[in-house]
Amino acid sequence: MKIHISGGRVVDPASGLDEQCDLFIAAGRIAGLSTAPDGYVADRTIDARGRIVCPGLIDLSARLREPGYEYRATLESELAAAVAGGVTTLACPPDTDPPLDEPGLVEMLKYRARSLNFANVLPVGALTLGLAGARITEMGELSEAGCVAFGQGVVPVADTAVLLRAMEYAATFDYAVWLQPLEAFLVRGGVAHDGEVATRLGLAGIPTLAETLALDSLLSLARATGVRLHVCRVSSGAGLDRIEAARAAGVKVTCDVAVHHLMLSDENIAHFDPNCHLVPPLRSLADRDALRQGLADGRITALCSDHTPVDDDAKQLPFAEAEAGASALELLLPLALLWGAELGLSLCQTLARVSCDPGRVLGAGVGHLSVGAAADLCIFDPHESWLVCRDTLVSQGKNTPYLGQTLTGRVCHTLRAGQVVFERQDR
Amino acid sequence: MPISEHPQLDRDGRLRHLLSIEGLPREVLVRILDAAEPFTDTGSPDSRKLPLLRGKSVFNLFFENSTRTRTTFEIAAKRLSADVINLNVAASSTNKGETLLDTVDNLCAMHADMLVVRHAASGAPHLIAQHLSATRRDQVHVINAGDGRHAHPTQGLLDLYTIRHYKRDLSRLCVAIVGDVLHSRVARSQIHALNILGVGELRVIAPKTLLPAEVERMGVRVFHDMRAGLAGVDVIMMLRLQNERMAGALLPSAQEYFKFFGLTQDKLELARPDAIVLHPGPMNRGVEIDSAVADGPHAVILPQVTFGIAVRMAVMSLLAAAGA
Structure with a gap:
């Protein structure tokens, strides 16, 4: 299928390209920019005037809930949500039930995702069996099955000796380790940032120390083992400073922030909004501002959705009892645009954090629009406002703090490997 | 994010629910x-x-x-x-x-x-x-x-009622809340109630393990030394210490807690001579309060129940x- 995308403003953060030009797709790849290849006859033309054409978004963390939590969401519902949000490649954490700790599960997940033909799914394998933090997994087998990295979801490894061995083993084969900095004992029982808001609301706190102490360990272990470490979901300014200091000292480390932590703080919990119950917890306004700045200047490598669909029954509970997590695949783009606009960034700078930069973390050669690259594209209207509500969200997870709010920036088309995998109908 | 509507008041500012003292005019x-x-x-x-x-x-x-x-x-x-x-x-x-x-x-x-x-x-x-x-x-x-x-808003209100009953002008009062503020819904409601009514000075007295983060931002002065904290106060509000707090690493023992933070006659003497002592009940005699104080002339613990x-x-x- 040859698709001609005409008249759009093409933004390719990897090359710095930002101009109105046509894009020509053939055989799943980008065949031409501005000028069509010789003898090119399009099967279809997409009118992209007034729209932005950019690389398909790359999301380093989206929970698809399979296997095990199909009552919360399915691969089908969440991958449809991904492409509706312009996401063409996503990494999914291993905290499914059972966890992604054996190759058969990973192969099945990859197979199911491929047959649905929406977004490209890159599983993160479990670092330890059952995420129990005691025995390391068959990382070689899991890697062959399609795992791009190894992690623990939100389950910390309390035993430092296990963590050291796991990192040594991963480093032996240059597998990347993606971990969330959560100190096992300090996060226990806590549900909100240990600050004024938690104190007022009487919620058990998780101190910033839970992140910085964990980072001190993780970064020391990464330095000692030489493993490629990706720190998932940094939540505090102090945490970010730790990572930056380690990087300056030569540790191979990248990091990401979840979109909610970029936009919200613990004050948004307001009157116990369970949609603001997240892991890590939303921290103070000062932390949020440090994260916004850190993402802008590149100290934070990537922005992810940390999409976590939760069913109503598990959310309509008192704050502490409600399941943690928020649905965000479809909010990643509009919230990224909002952040970029608020910090006065160019579209190239903004979109880099959700395309080529996370692409670099994956090392998968994705997230750019050069001729010859896979035609994974997102076409969006930067001015279209839309109401976030149960009906407009494709995801089965309606759990978002943005419910009832209007956001600007909406995906019109999503293409993966040269095929239109999403096209907005309600226009 | 929009400010959510006031969960307790109706459009005319009348009380629709009583959920918390916080935010009430x-x-x-x-x-x-x-x-x-x-x-x-x-x-x-x-x-x-x-x-x-x-x-x-x-x-x-x-x-x-x-x-x-x-x-x-x-x-x-x-x-x-x-x-x-x-x-x-x-x-x-x-x-x-x-x-x-x-x-x-x-x-x-x-x-x-x-x-x-x-x-x-x-x-x-x-x-x-x-x-x-x-x-x-x-x-x-x-x-x-x-x-x-x-x-625990009705507890906060009844404590306020009790203080107003015995002391009248709140703006001149110095009030100390003593004990496990961290786990106490009573303390939070007391703090909001007293600050909304404009109490002269509000103190909390507790070890660091029993104080929540940034508690001073609720409008209290923090003391760790009970003797210093009780000096010159008009009202002492004791909190109940749950026995299960001894299980973790918050406190070493009931005896040591009593030694530092239990209200005894000699510590009470540091307060003003006409000071009153409140307790939300049920009391742990010998843990947070000495029987001589609980049954003494300064205690208004039973009137609290009636109020x-x-x-x-x-x-x-x-x-x-x-x-x-």
Whole structure:
């Protein structure tokens, strides 16, 4: 299928390209920019005037809930949500039930995702069996099955000796380790940032120390083992400073922030909004501002959705009892645009954090629009406002703090490997 | 993010639910305290039974064990002629898998007018109030009888009532709250209540392990030395120390706690000569308070209980008057 995308403003953060030009797709790849290849006859033309054409978004963390939590969401519902949000490649954490700790599960997940033909799914394998933090997994087998990295979801490894061995083993084969900095004992029982808001609301706190102490360990272990470490979901300014200091000292480390932590703080919990119950917890306004700045200047490598669909029954509970997590695949783009606009960034700078930069973390050669690259594209209207509500969200997870709010920036088309995998109908 | 509508007041600023002291205007607190005054006069047989809640059903919905609070709510509702139904849910349907909101829906179907809720999780009464609002059942009122560590607004109000009864001008008072502030919904409600009414100085006295993060931002001065903290105070509000706090690493022993933070006669002498001592009950004698103090002339602990009934009557009658 040859698709001609005409008249759009093409933004390719990897090359710095930002101009109105046509894009020509053939055989799943980008065949031409501005000028069509010789003898090119399009099967279809997409009118992209007034729209932005950019690389398909790359999301380093989206929970698809399979296997095990199909009552919360399915691969089908969440991958449809991904492409509706312009996401063409996503990494999914291993905290499914059972966890992604054996190759058969990973192969099945990859197979199911491929047959649905929406977004490209890159599983993160479990670092330890059952995420129990005691025995390391068959990382070689899991890697062959399609795992791009190894992690623990939100389950910390309390035993430092296990963590050291796991990192040594991963480093032996240059597998990347993606971990969330959560100190096992300090996060226990806590549900909100240990600050004024938690104190007022009487919620058990998780101190910033839970992140910085964990980072001190993780970064020391990464330095000692030489493993490629990706720190998932940094939540505090102090945490970010730790990572930056380690990087300056030569540790191979990248990091990401979840979109909610970029936009919200613990004050948004307001009157116990369970949609603001997240892991890590939303921290103070000062932390949020440090994260916004850190993402802008590149100290934070990537922005992810940390999409976590939760069913109503598990959310309509008192704050502490409600399941943690928020649905965000479809909010990643509009919230990224909002952040970029608020910090006065160019579209190239903004979109880099959700395309080529996370692409670099994956090392998968994705997230750019050069001729010859896979035609994974997102076409969006930067001015279209839309109401976030149960009906407009494709995801089965309606759990978002943005419910009832209007956001600007909406995906019109999503293409993966040269095929239109999403096209907005309600226009 | 939009500021959510005030969860406790209706459009005319009248009390629709009592979920927390926080955020309530001073006038509302004063109105409740003033409304409680006549209810303390139970001397004549006529004043023992008032018709203000006749025909109304009050459900005591207690997900946590309680004797005192539940009983005083029951007495208050009965004095107002309401029909009172006690549900000890700790041993009931939630153990069979029913959710909190399912229970609430069922009680509404039984034509409940008022739900008095105690729950172990902070925010549970807010959740119920939001649910009632979302399902357009604004005629049902929620009274928070204690949620997790968050709030115990009627306790805060009755403490305020007690202080006002004995001390009148709050703006000149120095008040100290002593004990386990970290886990205490009572302390949080006291702090909000006293600050909204403009108390002269508010102190909290506790070891660092029993103070929540950034507690000073709630408008209190923090003391770790009880003797320094009690110097010159007019009101001492003791908090109950749960026995299970000894299990973790918060405190070494009840004996050592008593040594540093128990209220004894000699520490009491550091306060003003006319100081009063409050305790929300039930007391742990010899842990947070010495018997000589608890039974001594400064203690107003039993009047607190009596005032508690009047304050709860006031809250219920104001809610009933606000109507739908």
